[in-house]
Amino acid sequence: MNTALYYFSGTGNSLSVARSINNQLEGSELLPIVGCLKQKPIKVNAQRVGIIFPLHFMTVPRIVREFLKEAQFVNAEYIFAVVTGLNPKIGNALSQIEKYLNKAGVKFNAGYFIPMVAAHFPYVKLSKIKEPQKLYQEAQDKVLKISESILQLKNEFDKEAAVFGDLKLLVSKKQEHKESFLSVGEGCIRCGYCMQVCPFQNIRLNGKQVEWLDNCHQCLACLHFCSRSVIEYKKLSIGKPRKHHPSVSLNDIALQRQIP
Structure with missing residues (x-):
C-alpha cells in the first residue's frame, strides 16, 4: 500500500513527526501542504494518506483547512491525522478533520495527538519547558507506536477535549x-x-x-x-x-x- 504524508509545519515539530513516520513506512512520500496548494486540482492518489500539522488556536490551521477543501481523494483506503502541540488534545482538530473528509466522501480512520515542546503560544501563559529532550524522546516513542498502528491499518482515535466545539474554529478565523x-x-x-x-x-x-x-x-x-x-x-x-x-x-x- 503506497502512502502520502501531507504536512504543514511552522516551527518544525510537525515536520519532525512527518519525517519520522515517513522513515517507518516503506514506499512513503512526504509532501508539503503549502506547495501542493499551488497546483490545482489536488489529486491525492495514495491508498494510505496522512495529514500532519500543529494545533493553531485549538483547531486546524487555515492552510490545512484550505488543503482539505481542495483535495480529491482518488484511491484513499485509509486516512489518518497526527496533531502536534503543547497540549494538542484541547480543541476540536480531529472532529474538524472528520467533517472535511466526510464532505469529500471519504472515511477518517485514525487520529493521534503528540505533545511537543511549545511553539505556537498566543494567549497561553507558558513557563520554560523542563527537560525538553525528554519531551522530544517521548514524542519519538509515540511516533513509533503510531507508525505501527498505521502499518496495521488500525481504526483508532486519541480522545480530544473539545469542550466548546466549533467555538475553536471561530476563534481561529478571528485571528x-x-x-x-x-x-x-x-x-x-x-x-x-x-x-x-x-x-x-x-x-x-x-x-x-x-x-x-x-x-x-x-x-x-x-x-x-x-x-x-x-x-x-x-x-x-x-x-x-x-x-x-x-x-x-x-x-x-x-x-x-x-x-x-
Whole structure:
C-alpha cells in the first residue's frame, strides 16, 4: 500500500513527526501542504494518506483547512491525522478533520495527538519547558507506536477535549490575517531570517523596516527563527522562550513553498 504524508509545519515539530513516520513506512512520500496548494486540482492518489500539522488556536490551521477543501481523494483506503502541540488534545482538530473528509466522501480512520515542546503560544501563559529532550524522546516513542498502528491499518482515535466545539474554529478565523499582531522590537539587524523562513512569502524588508503583507497564517515561524528574538506577538510573547525543533532548520521550513 503506497502512502502520502501531507504536512504543514511552522516551527518544525510537525515536520519532525512527518519525517519520522515517513522513515517507518516503506514506499512513503512526504509532501508539503503549502506547495501542493499551488497546483490545482489536488489529486491525492495514495491508498494510505496522512495529514500532519500543529494545533493553531485549538483547531486546524487555515492552510490545512484550505488543503482539505481542495483535495480529491482518488484511491484513499485509509486516512489518518497526527496533531502536534503543547497540549494538542484541547480543541476540536480531529472532529474538524472528520467533517472535511466526510464532505469529500471519504472515511477518517485514525487520529493521534503528540505533545511537543511549545511553539505556537498566543494567549497561553507558558513557563520554560523542563527537560525538553525528554519531551522530544517521548514524542519519538509515540511516533513509533503510531507508525505501527498505521502499518496495521488500525481504526483508532486519541480522545480530544473539545469542550466548546466549533467555538475553536471561530476563534481561529478571528485571528486570520492579523499581521498587526506581529512587530519588531529594538535589536533587529535586518538579517532577513524572517523573510526567508516564512512558508507563505508574506514578509519583506523595506529599508530599515520589516513588513508583513496580507497573507499571514500566524504559524509564528518568523518569531521563533528570528536571529535576535526581537519579533513579538502583541505583548504576549515578551519574555517567553523561542522554540523550534532542533532537527529542523530555517531552510527546511522555507522549502514547504516548493511545488512537489
